[in-house]
Amino acid sequence: MGEKADSDLVRRQNRFLLLAALRLNGPMARVELGRHTGLSPASITSISSQLIADGILEEVEDHHAPALPMRRGRPLTQLDINPKSAHVVAVKISIDGVELALADSRGAVVSRRVLRTSTYDSDPDDFGQFVASEIAALLARQRLSSRRVARIGIAVQGVADSQAGTVVWSPAFRTRNIAVAGVIQSRLGIACTLANDANMIAEGLISTDRTRYSGTTAVVFMGYGVGMGLIIDGKVYHGPTGAAAEFGHMNHLPGGPLCRCGRRGCVEAYAADYSILRWASGEAETQPPSFTAIPEDRMLVLEEAAHRGEADATQAYAKAGEALGYGLARLIAILSLQRIVLAGPGTRAIALIEPHLHRAIEEGVVDELRRNVEIEVVPIHTDMIIKGTIDGALRQVDREVFAYGPPARRHAVLEKIA
Amino acid sequence: MGEKADSDLVRRQNRFLLLAALRLNGPMARVELGRHTGLSPASITSISSQLIADGILEEVEDHHAPALPMRRGRPLTQLDINPKSAHVVAVKISIDGVELALADSRGAVVSRRVLRTSTYDSDPDDFGQFVASEIAALLARQRLSSRRVARIGIAVQGVADSQAGTVVWSPAFRTRNIAVAGVIQSRLGIACTLANDANMIAEGLISTDRTRYSGTTAVVFMGYGVGMGLIIDGKVYHGPTGAAAEFGHMNHLPGGPLCRCGRRGCVEAYAADYSILRWASGEAETQPPSFTAIPEDRMLVLEEAAHRGEADATQAYAKAGEALGYGLARLIAILSLQRIVLAGPGTRAIALIEPHLHRAIEEGVVDELRRNVEIEVVPIHTDMIIKGTIDGALRQVDREVFAYGPPARRHAVLEKIA
DNA sequence: TGTTTTATTTCGGCGTCCAAAAAAATGATT
């Protein structure tokens, strides 16, 4: 039931609070930090001067001096995170390749690399080493020692076991249970986290607007598959092993069409790109799921057909909307969601889907719960996954590295005396 | 993102830790408390002596001296919670009456009262006052001032809005949105919490075996309705308003049989007592749900028929098992549950239900997730609800009252000087 | 130049924790 509290915990918590305030609101002066954290000016001075001594914070010039109507009094000294204090690497593994990004500790992307490789046919035993090599190459290109990289975050399509650091199942791979995080961690000596890509989108949304996405929010990713990131009480829910929020593989109708996971009737088997195409073809019940990426133009053709009113196409989107709607209705009944975010390339066709989705939610859940839910659509650029992965990695660095402070300082006083 | 940390927080957290250790493991000596909480002996002495001075703890004689093989050294002094330090009242509101229990702060029930009244026809505007009067009478009978009662916990069948303290919808009442907690709180001047009864069972299970029911567990209540208490990361999940885990009113099949909530195809419309009877009658699709309590003997008759192999009856249990199984499969996909607890009078017929329930889970969720789930059946006595309500109320008292300590002590030092 | 205003730092006090030493309480040994 929680941790013992001592002065160590106090220091960690308050250092973290201060860093979190800066991450969320950008650079600000000490007084403002006091308002955000609830700490006294004296404490802010003390904490921030230690963070500066540790190289984690720095005072910055107020170069973007727009909101400065020449106030009276001593001017504010803006503080910000020292971008050189650490770096993180974000890796996105998807059905059509691997993408890497190196970011400084303010979250700015320093370097980026996109690899269009067929992950599907890659040797599962070598994949971890392959990614590790690419990360090493990325760092070498920037002449950055791996000691300067505090954490690597990996986002993967499909089911990820964060605990074990393995890809349990992913459309990007032919085989199951591919070890990734452990391999990279031991090869490069950098802490490495693996998670589902939709969870990383959720992580990014939290960083973007903490108040909006606090509470209980479901982020639905629609595209080549159906994914979900779940924010429960303001934190991304990973479940016991990290393999939670498998909304795409939550059953919609028993005995429904075949899904890529091998079961029948999953939400994904109704609402993923390949499923919508399959419905339009009129052979949903018999046709096996597609295991290759669907090119975007095929979907665009279908969307156009539906907008023209062709029955097969509109029906397909109706099926997708209904499955998503009932799935969400079930989720609302269980978690009493406050907000649903629809994201991903699949939202291009949201106009075709949304009416059916809403109707299904109305039929599927009691009014009292439904009324509290706000549904929003965010037009997604895939960078949200990279951004979210960076944000998530930095939050972990804040909590697990920066909040502690260098152990050396602990004995500084004693050494000075001696 | 969490609270500012200072010495106040430290004291609260460590006092709470100490109390939690005693609640969970019963009376123990200071050294053992140190082992449980991770605090040093010096701190334990300091904290416990303050708690004793506050009247919250007491030293107890080691009267049940069985495991005392006459060890060497200074003997242990057992500490326990002072039963007189506070009291709590638990109230259970169900379809066939209201039950009250008064417990001391060790959780022992001091007095109890069962009222068989027709809540269904009671005046909704007077109901809160009625319960308040009954509580007052219970206290009067024990000659206990209401100032000695630290909290009232109310468990109700149906949807409860803990935030507002109202019963949103319950089979026990004809009308909706009945104000309860607020009325009682202002009438008696005692903090009052209202929650769903299945959540309270979950609360009780946590107190019974913290390690077993830590992690992510769903407690399913089967009987006159289908309820759920959800334990997420070791804590009972209440959702934003307290109206979460409405598993009974989670949709199973669109367009399914009518439920008491007015929707079609809810899990409850397949698996509650009245639903199983309705299936057996062969008219499930047309027959409206029953709004009155089903007498136990009618269910016993049906169970016997099913055990004899009568098709209608076995079919009815199959339908119930399938609906529960698919519902749980969906829940597993979302939360990646570690444990499912089946409880309530409905578990009498578990042998008839379980095979279908298991089959549905197998069909409804990918192996990787299903393999991590343990399903157990606890033979329920209805007292679990009262016990859970008491445990939950005491945990709140620990955190919100006992952990703080009397405000007077804060200035004691100053007063002594003056 | 002095005054006002606002931000930041310094200083002294307080509360809590902890390690180490001391005290307490009992069994074992002589």
Add this chain to the structure above:
DNA sequence: AATCATTTTTTTGGACGCCGAAATAAAACA
């Protein structure tokens, strides 16, 4: 019975981190 050994509990002194109040810093204003 006196002493030793062992274990629990308390006391003592020091560290750390927060805070309020006072001091200092840095600017605009007059």
